[in-house]
Amino acid sequence: MITLIDALNQFSKSLSSNGKSINTIVAYKGDINQLIRFLLDKEKVENVEAVTVKSIESFKKDLTDNGYTAKSISRKLNSIKNYFSFLKTEGKCDINPSSEVKHPKYENEAPKILKAVEYRSLRDACRNDIRATAIVELMLQAGLRIKEIENMKMSDVKDNEVVIETYESHPTRNVPLNNSAKMALKRYIEEIRGESKSKNVFITKTGRILLARNIRSLLDRYFTKADIKDIKVNDLRNTFIVYQLKAGVPIDVVSQVCGHKRISTTEKYLDLIDNKEETRGIKLKEL
Numbered sequence: 001m002i003t004l005i006d007a008l009n010q011f012s013k014s015l016s017s018n019g020k021s022i023n024t025i026v027a028y029k030g031d032i033n034q035l036i037r038f039l040l041d042k043e044k045v046e047n048v049e050a051v052t053v054k055s056i057e058s059f060k061k062d063l064t065d066n067g068y069t070a071k072s073i074s075r076k077l078n079s080i081k082n083y084f085s086f087l088k089t090e091g092k093c094d095i096n097p098s099s100e101v102k103h104p105k106y107e108n109e110a111p112k113i114l115k116a117v118e119y120r121s122l123r124d125a126c127r128n129d130i131r132a133t134a135i136v137e138l139m140l141q142a143g144l145r146i147k148e149i150e151n152m153k154m155s156d157v158k159d160n161e162v163v164i165e166t167y168e169s170h171p172t173r174n175v176p177l178n179n180s181a182k183m184a185l186k187r188y189i190e191e192i193r194g195e196s197k198s199k200n201v202f203i204t205k206t207g208r209i210l211l212a213r214n215i216r217s218l219l220d221r222y223f224t225k226a227d228i229k230d231i232k233v234n235d236l237r238n239t240f241i242v243y244q245l246k247a248g249v250p251i252d253v254v255s256q257v258c259g260h261k262r263i264s265t266t267e268k269y270l271d272l273i274d275n276k277e278e279t280r281g282i283k284l285k286e287l
Helices: 004-017 022-043 053-065 070-089 116-125 130-142 146-151 179-193 212-225 234-246 251-258 263-267
Strands: 161-164 173-176
Touching (some): 004 022, 004 070, 053 070, 116 130, 130 146, 130 212, 173 251, 234 251, 251 263
Antiparallel strands (some): 161 173
8 A cells, every 4th residue: 555645755756757847847746745745744645545536636636625726726637637547557556536627727828819919018128138139039030939939059059940849748859940030039149148068058147957947037127118918928929829820831841840738739829810909900920
């Protein structure tokens, strides 16, 4: 009989061996530890085999009573379901008590995109920060994820493209660079980065890797400076996707360039093309 805590340690090791990022593992552990604390305090349950469907339903209700949104509850349930699915596969429990627990219903927010005046204001706000400008252009003009910018190595930078190496569950792909992105990246490497011994492209002033959280803080600062409200860093990537689709680039090409696992993920952006407020007759490939 295995305890919930020991089982979590095994699950964490499995996530790590399967290439999950530290942030992903931390998120999983946070959700499952929250369940474990609830089970210990409210149900006096310590072992995996003692957990029932009713136990998890009670935890779900407790989250609702404490003001968690349906989206947050669904994310936590996803972590819990993966946890118990792993334990059942490994023979640590006979049944998966989470399998019958349903996710709460909620509506996904539509992807947000920057209007032309907004991304121009952002460029203006960071024009004196060559590193920030390069990051903005790579997200806005090439649709890179923030983690892909953190992971990018000097060896990944080619003449007219960057190679995004395999990470987590994302396969390797080649992303073409238009002139704006290419020139911004080249200027950063030549004028700011210099001959650092680091393998990573984006680094701090002391030569350390510029982490995703640092990139997010950096860009959030420029969003504020540009007076752009209700926008997140990933919305730069959203903007790239929508404008490429507006420009008539085939959806399968956009999906491949962005690294979407399923074309259905790209299809959700099609709704924004018919949005009169966002469309305004703009057909751009290079923003």
